[in-house]
Amino acid sequence: MNRNATQADSQYVSKVKKLIELVDPVDTAKPSVVTYARHFYAVTADLKKRIQSLAQEVKVVSETRANIAVLEDLKKQHKAAVQQLEKEQADRQRLIITIVSQVIALSEGETYYETQTASSRFLGTLLLLTRGKDGNYARYHQRLKPLYKAVLALRLSDKVLADSSVKHSYLSKYAGVLERFTDEVKMREWANFIATPVIAAAVFQDIGLYHEEAVRILYGEDGEDDPFRELDESFRKQLLKINYQQTLTFIRDGVSFIGCEQNKGPHGFLMELMQDTFTGKSGIGDILKIPQVYSSIVLSTKPGYNRSMLPKGYMLIEQMAKQKSVNSRLAEHFINIVGYFPQGFGVCFIPVNEKGQEKDQYEYAIVSRLNPEHPAEPVCKIVSRNLTFFAAGKEERVAKDRNLFFNATKQKLMKIDRARMTEIMSQLKKNFTIADVDEHIPAFWEPHDFFADRKNQSIWR
Template sequence: MNKKYENPDNIYTQQVKQLIEMVHPQDPEQASVYEDARRYFALTPSLEAHAHELKMQLGALQENTKKEEAFLHLKDQLKATKKKLEDERLQRVAKLRDVSLRLLELCEGDTFEETQLLSSKFLGTIMLITQGTERNFARLHQRLKPLYKAVLTLRLVDRLLEEESISHPYLSHYRESLNRFRGNYFWQEKWQTELAIPLITGAILQDIGLQHPDALLILNGKENDQDEFRLLEETQRKLLLKLNYHHTMSYLQQGLGLPAYIGNDKAERDQFFKTHQIANQFRQQLVKDAFVSKSGIGELLKIPQIYVSIVLSTKADYDRKSLPKGYMLIEQLAKKGALNPRLAEAFIKIVGYFPQGFGITFIPVNERGQEKNQYEYAIVTQLNPKDPAEPMCRIVSRNLTYISSGTAEIISKSRNLFFPANRQKLMRVGKDRLIEIMSQLSNNFNSEDIDNLVPPLWEPNEFFSNKRNQNLWNRSL
C-alpha cells in the first residue's frame, strides 16, 4: 500500500512558495506574472498590428457595397482580435490583483504588531528557503526578489505614515490609513485598493522590462548560452538600463490599464474607474521615479531594491557574511546624499543589521548571566530591532542540540559571534572542545571546518527544511 504523500512544508511555507511560483516561477513557461509580461512583449505587437491592418481593410471596403460579405467578415475578425487583446489585458490585471491580495494575506494582520510579525515571517521564510551559494542560487534569488521588495516597500510606507513624515500629494491622502488596524473597514478597503496594491505591483513590476525579447537577448545571448548574471560590458549595461526603463513603463501604461467593473451603477462605475486611474498613475510615477529620480517618491522602491540586491544578491561572489552590508550600504548612501536621509533612516530602523532568517551564532549565558564556553544557534525572526546590531531571534539549539520550541531572545552585540571580538572569547576554549561543539551542531561538519571553529554565522536552511522547525514565529518577544 502506498504511503500517503506528506508535504515537507507547513501551510504557511507552502503558501509562500506557491506565491513565488505565481510571480516568477522556476519554469519560465508556467503561467505567472512574469510569463504574462513575456507573452505581452512577444505577441501583443503582432496582434495590434493585425488589428490595425484589419481596420485599414475595413476602411477600404466600407464604400464598396458589392463586397458586403467580405466587409462583415473583416469586421468580425477585428472584433475578435480586439476582444482577445482586451481579455488578455484584463487577465493580466486580475492576476496582479490576485497576487497582491495573496501577499497581503501572508504579511498583513489585524493589528500593527501582528502585521510586523507576519511581515517578518514572510521575509524570513524567503531567506530560509535559500541555500547560500548552492547551485543556481542566483536564479533562485532573482525569483525571490520581487515579493521580498514588495513587503519591504509596504512596511516602509507604514513607517512613514506612522511618523507622519509623508508630504507627497498622493501619499498624504493616506495618513489615516493606519486606522485599518483599529477595525476601520473603510480604511482597510481604501488602503488596500489605492495604496497597497499599487505599491506591491510597482515593486513586482519594477524591472519587468527585462522580460522583453530585446533585453533577454542581451542577458542570454543570441544562442541563449550566456550567463544572465554575468558582469555586463559598459555598453551592454547602459543599453539594458534603457530597454528596461522603456519597456517597463510601456508595460505599465499600455499592457495593464484599468480592471473590469462588475455592476450596473453608473455613478459607482465612474468612481471605480476614477479611483483606479489615479492609483495607476501613482504606480507609474512611483516606478518611473525609481529609474529617473526626480521627485524622490521612487525611493520607496529604490531603497528596498538596493537592500535586496545585497541580501538576495545574484553576483558570483555572494557570501552570507556580506548580508549585513545591506543595512550599511543604505546608511552610507544616505550620508553621501544619494538617498533621502529620512527615508533611509526609516528603512534601516525596520531591517536592522541582520536580515530576517539570518543564522546567528551566539554565546549563551547560564542562570547567573555568565557566558558559557560554548555557542548556540538562533535565527533572526522580527523586524524593528531597538538596536540594529542586536537582533530579535528565535533560539534553535540548547546544549548543542537542535530544538523546535526555543524561546525568543534579543541577542546582545557582546555575545553575537558575527563580531570578531566575541569569537576571540571562545578561542580560549580549546580546539578539541570546539570540534565537539561543531560536530554536534552540524550534520555536514568535516575536517575542513576546523579552521572556522568559531563560526560568525550558520546556515539554517537544513534546519528550516524540517516542517517541525518552521513555526519560528509562533510566539513574540
C-alpha cells in the first residue's frame, strides 16, 4: 500500500489539509492564526505605543502652533500607524471567521445524523493523516490539535445545551439552537453565538505559547532545545501562566468579533470559556478542557507516544471526573460521544461467516462513527475481506469478544498454525517480515498508508 507520490488527495482531504494550514502552516510566512499571533506579540504592543506617542506629538505641535509641515507629517504618520493597526485587526478577524465557517462546513450537516457522520469523518481524517510515531510526529500533532479539539468541543456543547442539569446563563439563553436542523434562523444563531466562540476557543487555547517569553522556555535561550521535551515543574508552571495571560491578551486585544462588545455576546462567552478552562471556577470551561485532555492522548506530542494508548484516553477523563477535576456529567457525555476507540483508529477483529460463526483469521477495520451504543464496541468500516483490502466495505459494530485489542479475544487466534498466519500477515501487513509471525496477533493496525490512497479516502460515504 505504498502511496504514489504524484497521487492527489480527494477533494475532502484537500479541504481538511488547507484548513490545517490556516491554523498552523508548514510555511510560517503564510497567513495563519499562528503567523498572525507571532506578529501580534512581536509588533502590536510597540505599534500601539507609537500611535499614542504620535498622538501626543500631534497635540503638542498643534497647541504650540509650530511648523505646519511638521504637524502634517506627524498626522500622516499617526494615520498610517492607526490604519496598520486596524488592518491587522481586521485580517485576524477575517481569518478566524473563515476558519469557523470551514470547520462548520466540514463537521456539520443538515440533520443530527448527518452532523454526527460529518464530525466522525473530520476527526477520523485528522487521525488518519498521522503516521503514529514516524518522523516529526510531535510537530504534526501540534498542528492538528486545535481543529481536533474544536469539533469535539462542538459536539460536547450540543450535549450541554440539551442537558437541563448543566446550568449556565449564556447557554440557557441559546438552548433553542438545538432545533437548528429544521430552522434556518436557529442555525444562524447557533453558528454565531455557540459555534463561533467554541471553535475560536479551541483554536486560540494555546496561542500564548507563541509569545517570546514562552518561546524562550520551550526552545531555551539559544533556541536549540526540543520544545516537546518534559519540562521541570517550575518551568511548566511558568509556561502555563504565560500561556494563560498571553492567550487572553491575544483574544482581548488581537481579535474581537465585529459588532460585539468585549465582555458580551459571543466574544464575552469566548473569554469566559478560555478563562474557566484555566481557572475552573464555573466549570463551563470543561467544554474545552475535556477535549483538550483527550486530544493530548490521541494526538500526543510526548516522546513516549504509542498508538496502543489511544483507546485508553477515556480512562483519563473518567479519572478526572472521579477526582472532580472536571464536571462528571460533561465527562459522561463526552465518553458517550467518543467511546473507547477514537475515530480513524485501526481495529483488528475476528470476522464471522454467514452462519455467525467466528473464522480462524482476522480482518482490518477503521472506527467510523461517534456515539457508539456501547463504548467498548466501536462502529467500524470494514476495509478487508478474505485477505484483500477494499474501500467499499460495510459498517459493522465490532463486539468486544471479536476485537483483538482485548487480550481475551486474542487468545482465540493463538491456535492458528504458523503457515496460515504467514499467509494472512503477508497480505495484510505493510513491510511484512517473517519476524512478524512471532508477534502474529496484532491488537490494532496502522491505517495511514491505506488512507493515503485516494480511492480509500471515501470510507465515510
